[in-house]
Amino acid sequence: MSDLLNGQAPAGPEADAGDDVLIRADNIVKYFPVKGNGLVRRTVANVQAVDGVSLTVKRGQTLGLVGETGCGKSTLARCIAGLIPVTSGKVYFEGKDITNLPRRTMQPFRREIQMIFQDPYGSLNPRRRVGAIIGDPFAVHKTATGSERKKAVQELMERVGLNPEHYNRFPAEFSGGQRQRIGVARALALRPKLIICDEPVSALDVSIQAQVLNLLSDLQSEFGLSYLFIAHDLEVVRHVSDAVTVMYLGRVAESGPGNQVYDHSRHPYSTALLSAAPAADPDAAAERQRVLLTGDVPSPIHPPSGCRFHPRCPKAQDLCGTTEPALENKAGDPSTHLTACHFPVEAGEDLARVGRREQS
Amino acid sequence: MSITEVEFQATAVENAPVKSIEGRSQWQLTWRRLRGDKIAIISMVVIIIIVLAALAAPLVASATGHGVYQAFPNNGLTADGAPVGPGVHGFILGTDNTGRDLLVRILYGARISLFVGVFTTLLGAVLGVSVGMIAGYFGGWVDTILARLIDAVLAFPFIVLALALAAVLNPSLWIVVGIIAFFAWAGIARIVRGQTLALKEKEYIEAARSLGAGPWRIMFVDILPNLLGPVLVLATLFIPTAIGVEATLSFLGIGIPPPAPSWGNILNAAQDYYQVDPWFVIFPAAALLITTLAFNLLGDGIRDAMDPRTERIFAGRKTGRRKNGKRGKGLNLDNALLVGEQATMTVDHPVAPGEES
Amino acid sequence: MSLLEVTDLRVSFPTADGIVQAVRGVSFAVERGRTLGIVGESGSGKTVLTQSLLGLTPGGQISGTAVFDGVNLVGLEPKSMQRIRGKDIAVIFQDPLTSLHPLYKVGWQITEMIRAHDKSVSKKQAMERAVELLGHVGIPRPRERVNDYPHQFSGGMRQRVMIAMAISLSPKLIVADEPTTALDATVQAQIIDLLLRLQRESNTALMMITHDLGVVADIADEVMVMYAGRAAEKASKRDIFYQPHHPYTKGLLESIPRSSAAAERLKPITGQPPSLIRLPSGCAFHPRCAYVMDRCLTDQPELVPVAEAGEHRSACWLPAAATGLSDDVEELRRRTVEMGRTDEAAKVAEKIAAAPESEGSVIA
Structure with missing residues (x-):
């Protein structure tokens, strides 16, 4: 058909x-x-x-x-x-x-091919720090480690309009819009x-x-x-x-x-x-x-x-x-x-x- | 989650005051709530005292000059050969039926009890979390096999196995540990499996998969941190069970073999003397009771501290902390006013996932 | 006299972290046969506001008055409130599943509702009425469907059941809290159509709480825009959409993607709503307002008339003439702001202009 x-x-x-x-x-x-x-x-x-x-x-x-x-x-x-x-x-x-x-x-x-999800609450692991969440793509694909990764993550955070100093915070400490920015940063990480x-x-x-x-x-x-x-x-x-x-x-x-x-x-x-x-x-x-x-x-x-x-x-x-x-x-x-x-x-x-x- | 709830949570997050905003983990939040729970704090202090006392057992032995295996038939027993009561001839808690210092025996017994309690729980937790997580995450035939195994272990008549093993092998500390751990893991595995099944459906797991994360990475990096809370509660609540089981086995003569001291075998020896010297029964029984009670109350406290639903933060309307909160659904206003971090912690609720829905 | 007249309503919730000031002195009236749309985003207090009117805010401290048909709803004892709720004021929630009992047939639930408020109705009459109501709200084969359980209905049909229940006792006022938010566009259109029809037929007053300006444009007569627990602007629907005065209203309208300007860049409001525990000084909107002036930092504007005729009110320090979206008005706003802005306000304005696309930090 x-x-x-x-x-x-x-x-x-x-x-x-x-x-x-x-x-x-x-x-x-x-x-x-x-x-x-x-x-x-x-x-x-x-x-x-x-x-x-x-x-x-x-x-x-x-x-x-x-x-x-x-x-x-x-x-x-x-x-x-x-x-x-x-x-x-x-x-x-x-x-x-x-x-x-x-x-x-x-x-x-x-x-x-990356994805951004609907639910800014459900798509971020509540137990992990934002830096780790955005750094995940680097970790999975082993493209950056240690301070290099941290730097890359903070650049991403800055790019999507988040304060890079909030690297160590948990998703619950962000508002819905900011969480969606975290999701965008994660999707963007691997270009x-x-x-x-x-x-x-x-x-x-x-x-x-x-x-x-x-x-x-x-x-x-x-x-x-x-x-x-x-x-x-x-x-x-x-x-x-x-x-x-x-x-x-x-x-x-x-x-x-x-x-x-x-x-x-x-x-x-x-x-x-x-x-x-x-x-x-x-x-x-x-x-x-x-x-x-x-x-x-x-x-x-x-x-x-x-x-x-x-x-x-x-x-x-x-x-x-x-x-x-x-x-x-x-x-x-x-x-x-x-x-x-x-x-x-x-x-x-x-x-x-x-x-x-x-x-x- | 309904959109209203989302909205409420959003509001709540935005409303969180500055002081609560610094990057805090669930553990810090749990600790903050736990600190306000008097019963849990008292229990914790009691447990610390018991642990210190157990560690100090050799010091007490040398201070009193009474070794743990050392019998004092001359001044440690009455003329009839019965144990002496507390305070007699320098035996602070009296003696046992062979004239050994009861205090020293109980303190050494505490070492056994705590070791068995903690070690079997650790063993059971590691095994249970692994099996439960693997079954829940992979699903399919892996799950079918593991879930049946869990059911089979849980259906096993425990005392029968213990008696049978004791009959075949000589009772020893390691057999006690083995038996308890064997039953410990299945209960934990069953709950972990349920939690994993629920967690697996979360969008962030899908997000991890879309990044290319493999199953092991997802299990350890994304799922495990979400399981630690419920497992900690389960473990804290299992320790007193394990201590009780060890005491039971020892009491029945199939646990820790004498002369090694265990609260269970001390009680076993004491049962013939309860009329002559009730203290011989009361002291080890009290040690057992206080220890298991303290662990149970602490476990309850941790569970409540992790479960935001049991905390009502309307000032002056603090209602039943231990009611294991099922409050009216309808409007969810309670959630609305919880600060955001708490409102999003519902995964932690350490009960079977069925209850959540 | 208005059907519902709310004066200086305040609702606050004491919490461990401080007092949440959810509603901070809101006054409005709902007329018979009219629809008041209450628009606001998360944390604007719109839901708490309506719930407090219905006695559904446990733990909340409520002050002010809300006179409904001669009875003050604030401080009303639960028994009397229960009599009014359902009978005279009906509520429709966003998610009908939470308000319909999952284990009872919908027909039974409607008859119970009817008989709870009027014992003289027989079960049989009530059931007849239930069938009639379900048919009236557009549920096909109502005689069969009264015997179905809530989960056997689709989302849109369930909302129809809720509406049938709401109108079963011919209420004077229907309070609808985001009744279409969970529904698809085509179903949402059906439900709005239904609400409009029912209202025309029975001259019921409707309070529509929503975050969706599109819904308001469809259904409301008057609109109240809420921000951080206060009314920012209150006017007829046309004035709100075509002659907005408050910069927040204007910001909301401009941040919606519109077909007429598909390729243009959206103009979002910068920053995010404030904490209701630690509200900004002066006008609560000032940290996000492009027109911030000195007095906005210190004085809280009251809701005052901005047009000579009609009831267009706005809580903003901009002059009354700064109403509308035309270039002239924009020029007037610009000039006013230039005159009214010195050090502190200029700093705030700089901050807003410097980070137009970011939401700012959590600690705003």
Whole structure:
């Protein structure tokens, strides 16, 4: 089903060579088995967390990955980071296949791919001093020791806006925003090429969130970093991203350049998601026609047939329930803008009205 | 953790006053709280006195001129051959049934008791932490095998094994140590395994993995420091158990073989004389009781000091320290007002992980 | 008369490390059928404020008055408070799982709620009402779902159950504490829609506590911005968003990423909120304020009107005319600050300007 769906030629690793593609995930599938209660604990079903997702992150750019709880965005990130094995599919880093590598073979790539986590409280070991936490990458990769490491750590702390004198403190002695800076410093230590940010500012207050976002953007231009930026806050993703991929229930609904997806969304789900995002602007909020989706996100154990969005889609027709739409370029869109929908939203179409008619 | 809680913790951290901000480890925080616990401090002083007394045993022996194995049938026993009471003929606590100085015997016995208590606990803790951590971290078939082993050991009838071993081998100090340690590790391993299972899911473990840290590094650098608190509590609480078990085995005649002194075998010898000379029973029994009680109370104190939930810092509303705090869930205001360092220490709660949720 | 009139409310908590001054003299009113949005970040006191009104701050020392429908809620004995809570004032929390009992069916929980406040209702009537309520808040197949346990509902549906419970006794005031924070955007939109509809139908007053300015923009009539336990600014929704006076309000608005300025650099507020145990002198916001002046270091500004018409109030020493986001107003602010700033304030301002991107040290 995959190659057809992606709408992209199933290019081999050589396609990335000399290209500006840093990392490419190709048709990633990740199922988590659901075990039965019996003695043998057979696999009775699969949580289809990620089901055939492809994406690329270009050198020095940011790919935003948006979607709601359970859409598989965090699972996908962990697959790409090599933290959990993929069920099928390939991950290429600078053209090299790094899919499901054993730990030791993966080690050199770990230096290139780092992660920043969502929870500034959970992602730092409460029992270790900040200096040791930020120095961890040096220790693991044996790149600096003793006073050299301490110096490197203090430079990092300074770079991310922390007081280097706080080297000996424990994470609990820092506020949420500062802890997230510690996480950023740790991710930065080995000068990686790609940082996967998993909801890096979701747990922070607005004013602090802006500080961290600015820091990330400064670091990007300073070190030429690429980001895979996962968030549920659409405005945050728009602010940081060059390209955006919208996921729904383990699949890509729509992907393309940021402005294209935000201003000319073609997938009804993207449209609904964008219309639902709260805007800190009362007049805009009053004018906006919300596309209110009905029902809940279905279970990823038994996803709907055909297009996974069809039971909640205001535009759904019979075809949607039977045939899975391919992720492809729709007429009139730039070639990089891909949509997986049989009946994409047309310019000027008021989906909210369609939705209301359906409901009544 | 709900976002509200996160927010509360954030507030709490920001509200922490300057004096509490200098880089302090969990141990310093625990010590600060422990210092305010009178019972724990008294227990600690008592334990220190017992240890000093045990160390001073040879000094007492030479000061009184009564060797530990030295019997004084002439002035150490009554005309009927019964032990003398305290203060008689220079025997401060009296004598035992063969006319040996009871004080010197009890002090030497303290050495055995403390040695067995501490050494078996150490052995059990090292083994238990290793096994529990490996089972919990690796999971899969490793865990299946180790978890079954733990269950099997815990299900083993302890006295039967002790009696059987004593029947086959000659009782000795090392067999006592071996038997106790054999049972000590499993209990610790089971709890450590549970804690490790919970810790393994923490985001910082994932962070370590994403850096490329291997399983051993993660276990020793990231997981172990988080286990030390609960293990310290378990160990402190296991020491009195081990002392009690040693005394029991010795009392039954399958522990420390006489003439080496142990509180258990002194009591064994004393049981025929409790009517003639009750002090012969009371002194070793009191030594045993005071020692085990002190360790237990200290262990409780450390547990409370490590568990932020038992400390209520609303002035004038300090409620049941030892209630092992399950307070109303709902609003979590209590957490809100704990200073940040405490609020994030919940992992430390040295109970089975099931209780946390 | 307002439905709820709070005057000079103060809440503090004595702790081992000092007194936490969570709320420091806040006054506001909630009118029937209107929505007051209370916005603030962590540690602003917004949650403690609302909890203290409901008698949910054990150990807290509360002063001031909060007159609800003729009854002063401050110092009210727990029994009377219990009667009011639920019946006249309903509360919706962020995480419905902590407020719904996991072991009872939701239908049972709603009927209990109804019957606890009105014994004359029969169990059967109450159950009918529960079914009706669940249907009303948009839960499909309510007759079947009354027999489900809370964990059988999704997050959004659970919040709907909470709302059904909250409106079961036709309260006069609904207090919603971050009711949509834990929810996804599309579900959040559904819940806000529902709250707006219910409010229109029943003329209930709503107090919406949130950190999300987007939610406020959607739902509030009046907005109170809180900082370090005090009201920084209080105004109609439009004034807050388009004519902010207080530099903190302005800072909050500017730190939100907006689609209109996607490529621009965000303007965060420097530093971090102060300790509520050791508050800065004068205006609590001064160590983070780009417009800090001499008097900000010594005198605490009161919440005073900044516009002739309407009820726009701000607690800031900047002149009343320094209201809005236009360049002219910015120029006025700049000139005012130049005049009002000498040694001490200049040093503070330098510090703020020198480290625009760092959060500063823990010991601010």
